[in-house]
Amino acid sequence: MHDSESTDSTDIPPDDASTTPQHKVEDTDQLSQSVNNPDVTQFSIPAMDCPSCAQKVINSVRKLDAIQNIDSQVATGVLTVSYESGEVTPDAIISRIQQAGYGVENTSETTSEFTVPEMDCPSCANKVENALDDTHEIIAHETRPTTGTVIVRYNSVNSVMLISST
Numbered sequence: 001m002h003d004s005e006s007t008d009s010t011d012i013p014p015d016d017a018s019t020t021p022q023h024k025v026e027d028t029d030q031l032s033q034s035v036n037n038p039d040v041t042q043f044s045i046p047a048m049d050c051p052s053c054a055q056k057v058i059n060s061v062r063k064l065d066a067i068q069n070i071d072s073q074v075a076t077g078v079l080t081v082s083y084e085s086g087e088v089t090p091d092a093i094i095s096r097i098q099q100a101g102y103g104v105e106n107t108s109e110t111t112s113e114f115t116v117p118e119m120d121c122p123s124c125a126n127k128v129e130n131a132l133d134d135t136h137e138i139i140a141h142e143t144r145p146t147t148g149t150v151i152v153r154y155n156s157v158n159s160v161m162l163i164s165s166t
Contacts, residue, residue, distance in 0.1 A: 037113040038068045038082040041090045044105035045097060046077045053102070054079075060100035064088050085112060111153045119148050 048054050054072035057079060061070055066087030071080040081093055094104050119128050125143040128150055132141045140153045 039085045039110050039112045040080060040082045041110040043079045043097060044077060045079055045102050046105065047102050048072065048077050049074055056100045057097055057102055060096045061093055064092055064096055111151065113149055113151050115148060116150055117148045119145050121145055
């Protein structure tokens with residue numbers, strides 16, 4: 001009898017009224033996390049070809065506020081920088097790289113995650129994708145209707161135009 005009581009208690013779903021507010025709190029937490037996701041930009045720095053060069057560039061870029069992560073690949077001359085959107089721009093990062101004595105090729109791409117709370121089904125995601133397809137500065141995009149987010153990869157040289165058109 002004790003076994004059947006414990007089975008019944010675990011099989012009974014909790015009251016919907018008691019779980020609904022908790023579910024909404026979890027959704028709000030997920031929303032705020034997606035808003036805080038950093039932008040990620042890669043910079044091609046051909047002369048950054050040794051660990052010493054990479055460290056000079058990293059030290060210079062770290063002087064900017066809101067830099068979250070820096071990864072240098074000396075074999076390819078690529079610097080990947082994660083930063084808070086709206087706090088730092090790719091142009092500011094390029095300026096710091098140049099102040100360290102290195103040139104940057106104009107092939108920078110930025111990846112950003114945007115929250116689209118109204119995009120909660122495949123049909124809504126399709127509308128967002130169609131709008132993004134019409135924006136020439138966007139290189140690639142991925143919609144995630146289950147989380148209400150869209151990840152966009154775009155040429156950071158045109159980022160001001162892209163942000164103003166969305």
